[in-house]
Amino acid sequence: MNKQIKGLIFDLDGVLVTTEHNHFIAWKNTSDILGIPFDEEDNEQLKGISRVDSLKKILEMGKKTISEEMFNELLRKKNEFYLNSIQEINQSNLLPGVLSLLQTANFNGLKCAVGSSSKNARFILSKLQIENYFSVIVDGNDVSFPKPHPEVFIRGAELMGLIPSECIVFEDAQSGVQAAKAGGFTAIGVGNPALMDFVDSYLPNLNEFSLEEYA
Numbered sequence: 001m002n003k004q005i006k007g008l009i010f011d012l013d014g015v016l017v018t019t020e021h022n023h024f025i026a027w028k029n030t031s032d033i034l035g036i037p038f039d040e041e042d043n044e045q046l047k048g049i050s051r052v053d054s055l056k057k058i059l060e061m062g063k064k065t066i067s068e069e070m071f072n073e074l075l076r077k078k079n080e081f082y083l084n085s086i087q088e089i090n091q092s093n094l095l096p097g098v099l100s101l102l103q104t105a106n107f108n109g110l111k112c113a114v115g116s117s118s119k120n121a122r123f124i125l126s127k128l129q130i131e132n133y134f135s136v137i138v139d140g141n142d143v144s145f146p147k148p149h150p151e152v153f154i155r156g157a158e159l160m161g162l163i164p165s166e167c168i169v170f171e172d173a174q175s176g177v178q179a180a181k182a183g184g185f186t187a188i189g190v191g192n193p194a195l196m197d198f199v200d201s202y203l204p205n206l207n208e209f210s211l212e213e214y215a
């Protein structure tokens with residue numbers, strides 16, 4: 001077991017907070033406008049990837065092409081659906097074990113970062129009132145290459161002053177696990193059993209994580 005861990009990098013949607021369902025409903029509404037059938041299984045392919053790449057995937061699924069103007073309008077609409085649905089978001093939307101792990105990690109001097117594809121990450125973290133636990137936040141506004149490219153996690157580690165082998169990445173999405181592994185991080189899958197074969201360790205939720213094993 002790697003006992004050299006000095007930093008924890010958390011994906012946001014589906015790892016810290018319950019927003020994956022809100023993203024799904026917002027994409028479902030967007031697909032309905034396009035007349036493209038879209039269900040939760042299809043949504044698995046969108047988890048972790050950027051807003052632009054998500055819309056490209058939905059159009060691929062429906063074998064449709066649209067104008068650039070319509071593309072941008074649908075991106076705007078999707079985000080409007082999404083933001084409307086998370087207006088009331090608060091600490092009760094944190095996933096199990098999140099708050100106590102952040103508190104324990106901070107108490108023990110481990111650095112914590114957020115590594116998210118979402119351009120709404122900072123807004124959501126402020127609504128959740130947990131920004132103070134993180135020394136670094138890297139989100140969809142900060143990277144040139146979205147997940148599954150490792151840039152978001154590599155930037156996170158660098159900004160914490162750490163190297164990838166000193167950090168654990170917590171992820172609920174295939175694209176995020178690919179990004180973590182490509183960057184040389186220990187990848188822990190959370191809350192998505194489909195990740196089990198691709199991660200270094202799998203946990204149903206963060207309550208099951210034992211910091212003493214790693215740090």
Ligand code: G6P
Binds near residue numbers: 023
């Ligand atoms: C996340 C989610 C995706 C979401 C993407 C972009 O990582 O897993 O479902 O589509 O970020 O989010 P945004 O808030 O920028 O549309």
Ligand code: MG
Binds near residue numbers: 047172173176
């Ligand atoms: Mg996620």
